[in-house]
Amino acid sequence: MAAEPHHHAQPELPPRVFSRTAVIASCAAFVLIGALQAFYGPAIPGLRPRFGLSPAAAGLALSAHFAGGVAGVLLFDRIYGRVGNRIVLAGSHLLMAAGAAGFALAPSWPPALACALIAGLGFGGIDYGLNQLFAVAFGNRSTAMLNILNAHFGIGAILGPVLVGAVGAQHYTVVFWAFALACLPLAFCLSGVRDTPREPAGSTATGARTRSLAAVLGVFVLLYVLHVGIEAGVGGWEPTHLETIGYGAGLAATATSVYWLMMTLGRFLVAPLALRYSAQQIIAVACTGMTACLLLASIRPLAPFAYAGVGLFIAPIFPTGLPWLNRAAPRARAAGALVIAASMVGGVAAGPVLGSAIEQAGIRSVPLILGAVSVGCLAATVWLVRAAKEA
The missing domain is CATH 1.20.1250.20 (MFS general substrate transporter like domains)
Known part of the structure; x- marks a missing residue:
């Protein structure tokens, strides 16, 4: 694969959207969403006796999480650019915290599924919001920064099952409570996130000119x-x-x-x-x-x-x-x-x-x-x- 040198004129640098602290907080947020997605499967042995579930019914928790994630992506796309980035990201963290805490407290299975859906909404907002912002906020470094950001998702996905295994599936509520508490400080570490236009300035439609x-x-x-x-x-x-x-x-x-x-x-x-x-x-x-x-x-x-x-x-x-x-x-x-x-x-x-x-x-x-x-x-x-x- 031959390198593709950049001999064309240097593009105008994008406005600074993330402070260094905000970048670190964003990577931490991706560790959390990776862990959240990975919690549900290992927690099934604890969910089944608590709520009297079949394996298929217990698996609905992850389905509710993904349904909330899709809804969160689409919902936050509607308000992205209309509401400040800090508000969108803080709201997503708080939704994840509320959903995770509710999942741990739920007295029966339907409320637990509803809470998994709420946590998924926050998951979708963070997944979409940070990916979208990193894609436009770092100029020529955006691809590198996005790979680093998403690598932290993988770290969380690896650690999630380890944490559930360490405390025991029967104590899964402890893991979800800890997750909820971890979300809260990140919701208030967003002062270094600034607003940016929806589309990257100066972009050209490379593919859409000749293809619909x-x-x-x-x-x-x-x-x-x-x-x-x-x-x-x-x-x-x-x-x-x-x-x-x-x-x-x-x-x-x-x-x-x-x-x-x-x-x-x-x-x-x-x-x-x-x-x-x-x-x-x-x-x-x-x-x-x-x-x-x-x-x-x-x-x-x-x-x-x-x-x-x-x-x-x-x-x-x-x-x-x-x-x-x-x-x-x-x-x-x-x-x-x-x-x-x-x-x-x-x-x-x-x-x-x-x-x-x-x-x-x-x-x-x-x-x-x-x-x-x-x-x-x-x-x-x-x-x-x-x-x-x-x-």
Whole structure:
């Protein structure tokens, strides 16, 4: 991948939106939302006896969380640019705190689900709000900063199950209470966040000049839905696939943890590369590598290592795509909200859709089915690259 030097005129520096303290607080907020998303699954053994739930019913907590997340993204997109950034982010933190505390206190299952939905609203507001602001606030460094920001989400997702395991699933309420308390100081550490226009100043519609805006947005949404489906699919099916092809349960679980760890590490590693290579180059290489690793995962001796490679290559796609989207469709008012909401929908839909396909084809087909989805990601990326070149 050859470097793409920036010989064109230096763009005007964007207004300073985040102080150093606000950047640190933003990364801490992403650790929290990563942990929140990861709490629900490990808490199921504690939820079931408390509320008398079946496994499927207990799993509705995560579904309520994602439903709230999608609603939060779309809701806060409506008020983003009309209400100050500090108010939007502080409100999101307070919603997460209230939802988490309510989930811990809920006397029965319906109120608990309602509280998971409320926490999800705050989750969506922070996920959308900070991703959108980082995408426009750092100029040429936005891609690097977004990868660093989203790497902290991965740290939280790794720590979440560890915390629940440390206190015991039967004491999950302690974890949710601690989470609620951790949200409160961050809600009041936002004095260093300033307001910024909805669209980055001076942007040009690189793809929308020759392709309809709807087509560009549609392909970005497709890319996000497919790659998040792969992310969730590997996380959910890797241990079962590895056990099916002869690996022990312990090794399969460890390999899956390594997959998530590599995804987090990959975002930190891409941050300096994003200062030298374009978003298009990074995502094209990422999709190619992800596809190759998924195909290699069908070879038994290579499977655990190949899945780790999938984590490394899939890592930069989500954060790197957002600045590219802002350049490709700067006049699309809700472009960022659409793709972030689509990523959440992709995570929810991956379970039943992939599960049905795998049930028909057999567990050994997992990497091949996910590889076919990855080919779709690569095709979407090639289309977007060509659209930009033709502009």
